[in-house]
Amino acid sequence: xxxxxxxxxxxxxxxxxxxxxxxxxxxxxxxxxxxxxxxxxxxxxxxxxxxxxxxxxxxxxxxxxxxxxxxxxxxxxxxxxxxxxxxxxxxxxxxxxxxxxxxxxxxxxxxxxxxxxxxxxxxxxxx
Numbered sequence: 001x002x003x004x005x006x007x008x009x010x011x012x013x014x015x016x017x018x019x020x021x022x023x024x025x026x027x028x029x030x031x032x033x034x035x036x037x038x039x040x041x042x043x044x045x046x047x048x049x050x051x052x053x054x055x056x057x058x059x060x061x062x063x064x065x066x067x068x069x070x071x072x073x074x075x076x077x078x079x080x081x082x083x084x085x086x087x088x089x090x091x092x093x094x095x096x097x098x099x100x101x102x103x104x105x106x107x108x109x110x111x112x113x114x115x116x117x118x119x120x121x122x123x124x125x126x127x
Contacts, residue, residue, distance in 0.1 A: 009047055009053070012027070056106065060087075063105070064080065067102040069095050069099050097114065099114045100116070
């Protein structure tokens with residue numbers, strides 16, 4: 001019986017629980033090698049989507065992107081990573097935002113930037 005992408009994803013997420021980033025990278029490389037040996041590389045995209053879904057089920061979020069006008073401090077980044085509960089955290093600096101932060105958690109967007117507030121104000125005033 002062929003294993004489903006979700007079963008593979010669940011096994012991968014469970015196996016990497018508590019690992020450091022480097023250890024997860026090594027496990028991912030081993031996983032890709034295993035798929036290649038089994039001549040199942042065509043399943044990579046399907047399994048990656050399933051890993052994202054399983055991760056969300058287990059931890060609540062898979063990807064967090066923080067966009068700010070200026071680089072964030074190491075302490076703030078550590079606090080975000082702790083609050084993200086194991087999700088992948090990326091930081092983007094976009095000076096046009098003026099100030100504040102835009103946070104994307106998977107498909108949800110929280111815009112607390114000065115530029116975002118100005119855009120909303122402009123939309124209200126032009127309606």
